[in-house]
Amino acid sequence: MEQDRVLVTLRIEAAQGRVWRALTVDRSRWWPEMVFDAVVGASLVETWVEDGEVLQASGTITTVDAPRLLAFEWSEPAWQGNLTVRVRLAPVTQGTEVSITEEGFASIQAQSSLASEHEEGWLYHLERLRDASIAPEGG
Numbered sequence: 001m002e003q004d005r006v007l008v009t010l011r012i013e014a015a016q017g018r019v020w021r022a023l024t025v026d027r028s029r030w031w032p033e034m035v036f037d038a039v040v041g042a043s044l045v046e047t048w049v050e051d052g053e054v055l056q057a058s059g060t061i062t063t064v065d066a067p068r069l070l071a072f073e074w075s076e077p078a079w080q081g082n083l084t085v086r087v088r089l090a091p092v093t094q095g096t097e098v099s100i101t102e103e104g105f106a107s108i109q110a111q112s113s114l115a116s117e118h119e120e121g122w123l124y125h126l127e128r129l130r131d132a133s134i135a136p137e138g139g
Contacts, residue, residue: 003106004104005101005102005115006103006119006122010129011092011096013094013095014096015095016068016090016091017067019096022132023098030128030131031046034046035047040063040064042061044059045057055076059075060072079110081107083105087099087100100126102118
């Protein structure tokens with residue numbers, strides 16, 4: 001059976017509220033291809049170009065528990081169902097630990113490498129979230 005779940009975690013040296021603001025309100029600073037409002041039921045769309053083709057993943061925000069949890073379900077046209085993503089923020093000494101869990105890979109019938117590709121992508125985005133969270137306000 002292929003990997004059903006990925007988990008990535010990063011400690012960010014910024015207060016939980018500041019990381020939450022970067023995650024939601026200032027999202028375009030670290031993930032401009034992703035558009036959503038942090039409101040349950042709101043739509044979510046990520047658009048990118050791969051090999052000259054414009055692609056999209058879309059979904060719905062399912063949970064907002066500021067400043068601790070943002071969850072959504074999303075899918076691409078080739079998938080047979082949705083993946084569930086949970087972004088958890090927890091205060092730790094001198095900062096915030098951000099954990100992203102994405103699950104459902106076994107049920108969507110995507111290529112077997114998708115979970116590891118998403119794990120790599122989440123690590124990339126977490127580093128960008130970290131940079132946006134620790135940047136000077138307005139910078």
